Amino acid sequence: ETGVTQSPTHLIKTRGQQVTLRCSSQSGHNTVSWYQQALGQGPQFIFQYYREEENGRGNFPPRFSGLQFPNYSSELNVNALELDDSALYLCASSLGAGAGYNEQFFGPGTRLTVL
Amino acid sequence: AQKVTQAQTEISVVEKEDVTLDCVYETRDTTYYLFWYKQPPSGELVFLIRRNSFDEQNEISGRYSWNFQKSTSSFNFTITASQVVDSAVYFCALSELSTGTASKLTFGTGTRLQVTL
Numbered sequence: 001e002t003g004v005t006q007s008p009t010h011l012i013k014t015r016g017q018q019v020t021l022r023c024s025s026q027s028g029h030n031t032v033s034w035y036q037q038a039l040g041q042g043p044q045f046i047f048q049y050y051r052e053e054e055n056g057r058g059n060f061p062p063r064f065s066g067l068q069f070p071n072y073s074s075e076l077n078v079n080a081l082e083l084d085d086s087a088l089y090l091c092a093s094s095l096g097a098g099a100g101y102n103e104q105f106f107g108p109g110t111r112l113t114v115l
Numbered sequence: 116a117q118k119v120t121q122a123q124t125e126i127s128v129v130e131k132e133d134v135t136l137d138c139v140y141e142t143r144d145t146t147y148y149l150f151w152y153k154q155p156p157s158g159e160l161v162f163l164i165r166r167n168s169f170d171e172q173n174e175i176s177g178r179y180s181w182n183f184q185k186s187t188s189s190f191n192f193t194i195t196a197s198q199v200v201d202s203a204v205y206f207c208a209l210s211e212l213s214t215g216t217a218s219k220l221t222f223g224t225g226t227r228l229q230v231t232l
Contacts (some may be wrong), residue, residue, distance in 0.1 A: 033220075042206055042223050043160070043220070044207075044221050045220065048218060048219065063160060090158075090160065092160075094218055102218055103162055104162070104218060104220065105162070105164075106161075109158045111158075113126075
């Protein structure tokens with residue numbers, strides 16, 4: 001069974017640029033959630049995709065957008081990067097979007113640095 | 116709104132000591148789930164335990180145990196006979212059913228555990 005994978009591992013961008021982060025969910029999982037973890041903080045929920053549709057969103061501006069593909073892999077896109085976007089971006093997959101009983105399996109994350 | 120508080124920022128213990136990590140949560144829901152995750156230096160969050168709001172039975176699993184008390188909104192986590200490999204940041208998290216995004220996890224700020232020889 002393949003776990004959750006994310007690419008790239010590290011990324012350096014400059015302010016104003018755009019970035020795309022990728023996530024492959026665990027085999028059989030149809031739900032992907034994205035989290036932003038600033039240094040020294042807990043992860044913050046960005047949004048969730050369930051069967052290719054956005055299924056909920058946290059307190060993040062519209063320049064954070066996403067996609068989920070038919071194979072349930074997902075992308076996180078961030079436009080007009082700001083310095084505060086520097087963080088570890090974590091992807092989590094689960095079987096089903098319903099209820100907290102669906103254990104979320106996290107990937108290793110993408111470390112984004114905005115200069 | 117939901118909130119998770121981990122008042123302990125950092126804990127240092129000597130190997131073989133027992134250590135308890137505190138977690139206090141706030142929610143208006145009657146049905147919710149609580150989690151503990153471990154984040155080693157590699158960055159990947161590792162699931163440790165899940166409890167739902169109707170299950171206050173505490174449990175021991177190997178060196179880990181949990182104390183869930185709804186009356187005080189606490190969900191504490193204990194490592195018995197700590198080992199150096201337990202060194203990591205530990206996060207407590209809450210998931211509510213009423214948000215419509217039931218799998219959304221609200222995390223605390225984490226407790227860094229350092230276990231030394």
